[in-house]
Amino acid sequence: MNQKKTAGEKAVEFISDGMTVGLGTGSTVYYTIHKVAELIKSGMKLQCVSTSSSTTKLAQSLGINLVSLNDVDKIDVTIDGADEVDYNLNGIKGGGGALLFEKLVAKNSVKNIWVVDSSKLVNQLGKFPLPVEVVQFALKNLFKKFNDLGYNPEFRMQGNEHYLTDSHNKIIDLHINKIEHPGVLEKSIKEITGVVECGLFIGIADVIIVGTESGIKQINKDREL
Helix, strand or coil, X not given: XXXXXXXXXXXXXXXXXXXXXXXXXXXXXXXXXXXXXXHHHCCCCCEEEECCHHHHHHHHHCCCCECCHHHCCCEEEEEECCCEECCCCCEECCCCCCHHHHHHHHHCEEEEEEEEEHHHECCCCCCCCEEEEECHHHHHHHHHHHHHCCCCEEECEECCEECCCCCCCEEEEECCCCCCCHHHHHHHHHCCCCEEEXXXXXXXXXXXXXXXXXXXXXXXXXXXX
């Protein structure tokens, strides 16, 4: 069973006619975006907000109507992936480099649905490297600060060059291994001057749809189904 496909397609059940939909980034949301295109072709009226250049390219190739975040008052539902998610619906995102736009879209959404395969569901966050988007001007200074804090930083590279986000910032990945207090860590990292955004998404997801070998597992903010 393709767990990503199962989860990605299940999420479109939260979409209805006339909605503004946030389209996340990643290999699981890829299937969601294809399904959204099918809904539009079948007559559903939707407008969508993209979270990255890669999602924009895919959506446009499928004929999906995209609008800017600046052009909408709110987003009814956003469907996005996650690199790790725990049972408290906190997660690490940004493995694809789109954490800033993903968080902006999520914060302007009435409901956030995350779609993942079973390998992404963990008891404790931290094994996946934590992405931190930083301004280029202070890249090496911030690297040293993270190193001094014991966060085991690593520059994200693309070939021989530093990875560049859609906002023309750089990313430092922190290899923390175990994050005891995600909310506290997010706040402390974001207070550091030069940090643009942190890949910890705390209290944002409303529903997690997990593709498993036996089907769908759904975790709601209020209760587990």
